[in-house]
């Protein structure tokens with residue numbers, strides 16, 4: 001019998017791509033989402049892509065009574081937990097909202113899981129837990145720190161999980177530290193769809209390409225990197241989604257938790273990404289250099305070795321596919337929302 005998974009935040013950007021990957025891998029999936037940062041059209045798009053009717057509960061992950069009712073109704077084998085706030089700048093302005101949603105949400109969910117006897121969890125963490133990296137590529141053993149309330153919630157979230165696992169051996173948790181997820185599903189039916197002006201690079205470039213924003217501001221041209229602009233480990237969201245399937249498979253196979261990077265191991269600069277996107281959309285995209293954004297490290301890219309050893313994970317989609325899939329999404333669906 002196929003295993004049943006609760007996917008919190010399953011209508012969001014990474015959650016929706018992971019939903020597709022889980023269904024394709026033969027899992028049964030139930031989505032919990034409050035649509036705080038997800039489009040109403042996503043469940044229909046997921047049905048179109050997978051051909052499977054979506055089971056969805058519209059609740060906040062902080063709603064313990066709703067969680068208890070869902071756990072009572074469905075015998076879940078595991079939870080994949082995406083539901084959280086993720087905008088770094090907003091977290092600086094509203095730290096308590098980030099603590100409540102990201103930490104309160106995690107604690108509430110784990111309490112509901114424990115009560116229901118579900119102890120397998122995959123947790124969305126972030127390369128933000130490495131703060132400003134001391135050396136590159138970044139292994140999982142690198143020192144951990146935080147540069148903003150968002151990063152703090154991921155770091156403390158990992159600690160909450162570690163202490164809970166230490167207290168009760170029934171827990172098996174996969175902690176996945178994402179680098180920079182970009183791109184969209186090949187169907188063009190789901191993708192990243194920020195409600196406001198994007199903070200992140202790729203969705204900002206996409207809006208410039210679509211003519212919705214006049215030009216990209218490149219934050220800093222004097223970093224100690226080959227072209228002076230920031231370098232990041234951009235990973236195709238479908239590769240990231242596959243990483244969640246492998247993480248769940250490993251939890252079910254080994255009964256052991258893991259903490260791994262999900263990245264490609266390859267860094268590209270802001271200008272390289274802009275160049276690749278220009279190629280994908282067929283025109284040179286305008287940009288200007290502006291001062292560095294406070295708190296940004298010059299470069300960040302993963303050591304992907306442990307994820308390969310523990311999960312068998314290896315990103316397969318390159319920079320070109322990241323940009324062409326994003327542009328396809330922008331042209332097919334994002335504009336209709």
Ligand code: UDP
Nearest residue numbers: 199200201204217218219230232270293296
């Ligand atoms: N960046 C930029 N202009 C923007 C947004 C981001 O130059 O409008 C740069 C940023 O300084 C960093 C890289 O793009 O070097 C990736 O930033 P993003 O916010 O996407 O992800 P982060 O790595 O900060 O989580």
